[in-house]
Amino acid sequence: MTIEEVIKSTVKMDNAKKVILNIMYTQNVIQDHFNELIKPYDLSGEQYNVLRILRGQKGNPANMCVIQERMLAKTSNTTRLVDKLLLKEFVTRNVCPDNRRKIEVLITQKGLDVLKELDPKVDEHERVFAQNISPEELELLNNLLEKYRTQQN
Amino acid sequence: MTIEEVIKSTVKMDNAKKVILNIMYTQNVIQDHFNELIKPYDLSGEQYNVLRILRGQKGNPANMCVIQERMLAKTSNTTRLVDKLLLKEFVTRNVCPDNRRKIEVLITQKGLDVLKELDPKVDEHERVFAQNISPEELELLNNLLEKYRTQQN
DNA sequence: GTTATACATTTGTATATACAAATTATACAC
DNA sequence: GTGTATAATTTGTATATACAAATGTATAAC
Numbered sequence: 131m132t133i134e135e136v137i138k139s140t141v142k143m144d145n146a147k148k149v150i151l152n153i154m155y156t157q158n159v160i161q162d163h164f165n166e167l168i169k170p171y172d173l174s175g176e177q178y179n180v181l182r183i184l185r186g187q188k189g190n191p192a193n194m195c196v197i198q199e200r201m202l203a204k205t206s207n208t209t210r211l212v213d214k215l216l217l218k219e220f221v222t223r224n225v226c227p228d229n230r231r232k233i234e235v236l237i238t239q240k241g242l243d244v245l246k247e248l249d250p251k252v253d254e255h256e257r258v259f260a261q262n263i264s265p266e267e268l269e270l271l272n273n274l275l276e277k278y279r280t281q282q283n
Numbered sequence: 284m285t286i287e288e289v290i291k292s293t294v295k296m297d298n299a300k301k302v303i304l305n306i307m308y309t310q311n312v313i314q315d316h317f318n319e320l321i322k323p324y325d326l327s328g329e330q331y332n333v334l335r336i337l338r339g340q341k342g343n344p345a346n347m348c349v350i351q352e353r354m355l356a357k358t359s360n361t362t363r364l365v366d367k368l369l370l371k372e373f374v375t376r377n378v379c380p381d382n383r384r385k386i387e388v389l390i391t392q393k394g395l396d397v398l399k400e401l402d403p404k405v406d407e408h409e410r411v412f413a414q415n416i417s418p419e420e421l422e423l424l425n426n427l428l429e430k431y432r433t434q435q436n
Numbered sequence: 437g438t439t440a441t442a443c444a445t446t447t448g449t450a451t452a453t454a455c456a457a458a459t460t461a462t463a464c465a466c
Numbered sequence: 467g468t469g470t471a472t473a474a475t476t477t478g479t480a481t482a483t484a485c486a487a488a489t490g491t492a493t494a495a496c
Contacts, residue, residue: 131429131433132429133425133429136355137353137355138352138353139339140339141339145413145418145421145422145425146409146410146412146413146421147409148425149412149413149421149424149425149428150313150409150412151355152424152425152428152429153306153309153310153313153428154310154313154314154355154356155355155432156306156310156428156431156432157306157307157309157310158355158356159432160303160306160307160432161307174451174452176452176453186292186293186294193474193475194474194475194476195473195474195475199291200290200291202289202290202304202307202308202311203307203311203453205452205453205454206453206454206455207452207453207454207476208475209475209476209477210451210452210453210476210477211452214451229461229462229473229474230460230461230462231460231461231462231473231474231475232461232473232474232475233474233475256299256300256303257299258434259299259302259303259431259432260298260299260302260431262430262431262432262433262434263427263430263431265298267427267430268298268299268302269298270423270427271302271305271424271427271428271431272286272298272301272302272305274416274420274423274424274427275302275305275306275309275424276284276285276286276305277415277416277420278309278412278413278415278416278424279308279309279312279313279412279415280284280415281411281415327481327482329482329483346444346445347444347445347446348443348444348445356483358482358483358484359483359484359485360446360482360483360484361445362445362446362447363446363447363481363482363483364482367481382443382444382491382492383490383491383492384443384444384445384490384491384492385443385444385445385491386444386445
């Protein structure tokens with residue numbers, strides 16, 4: 131389905147506009163698919179994201195600002211996101227002894243277990259879309275997107 | 284900047300995962316850029332979207348469900364979106380005389396004026412990103428994205 | 437006509453997000 | 467130490483979004 135069909139556009143668009151809409155819409159399709167996947171686990175996409183970052187710390191705690199900067203979408207509210215994860219006992223939160231302004235967030239075993247259970251489903255989620263194009267096209271798509279968003283001035 | 288640099292990933296990711304993250308992140312970059320653009324006009328991205336759909340009607344009113352289905356992100360709340368536009372006097376809203384379940388939403392002159400003022404800025408917004416890659420690459424990117432999101436099962 | 441069903445939209449509620457202001461702790465100049 | 471600036475996080479508030487339930491209208495069966 132072309133992007134013009136998706137938005138039922140009557141007029142012809144140029145490629146610059148189409149690319150923008152294609153990226154916005156494709157992100158949407160991916161996100162909807164992903165939300166379906168995590169819905170049974172009572173996790174939002176952003177909450178999942180935070181858990182992934184925490185697991186990546188390999189046992190070390192992460193400060194709020196570290197979580198913040200690793201997130202794709204700058205969320206502006208890491209506190210309340212971590213609040214939710216705390217309620218579900220997926221993380222612990224403690225004041226950093228060295229610098230009492232900082233907070234140390236650590237993933238719990240329960241959090242790790244949920245991620246483990248989700249891992250194969252997330253892999254499958256990634257594969258489903260990737261399978262639509264060849265490995266060469268996949269690499270090309272990555273390169274084009276990286277080039278596309280890099281302002282060269 | 285590669286997607287790995289963006290999220291400060293320490294481990295190597297495969298291309299299937301990278302494409303997902305690249306699309307999500309690129310959408311984010313585009314959206315942030317666009318939000319900056321419309322901020323002075325007291326419009327949200329979704330509100331702008333609705334105005335664009337209404338202008339596309341060329342004088343004919345659009346029902347709520349028509350607006351709904353033309354939107355990129357299925358918003359689940361067209362009513363309150365139109366409420367906001369009504370407050371700013373960018374649209375009118377009337378019960379459809381033929382079918383009183385339906386609502387006819389029409390863009391006002393004030394709404395058209397705002398869009399007109401935004402048009403060159405939106406064009407520029409689209410061009411800025413498109414300029415980073417060649418016209419051929421632009422077309423290729425469109426084709427790849429459309430192929431990528433089309434499930435062939 | 438009455439009842440049932442489907443349709444279009446709205447409302448309630450919980451959660452998410454954006455942005456600015458407030459809080460608390462550290463660091464540095466003097 | 468005192469004052470000032472900076473840093474990390476939290477809180478307040480307004481708005482946005484998601485989902486389900488509610489409302490009001492039309493359509494069709496009988």
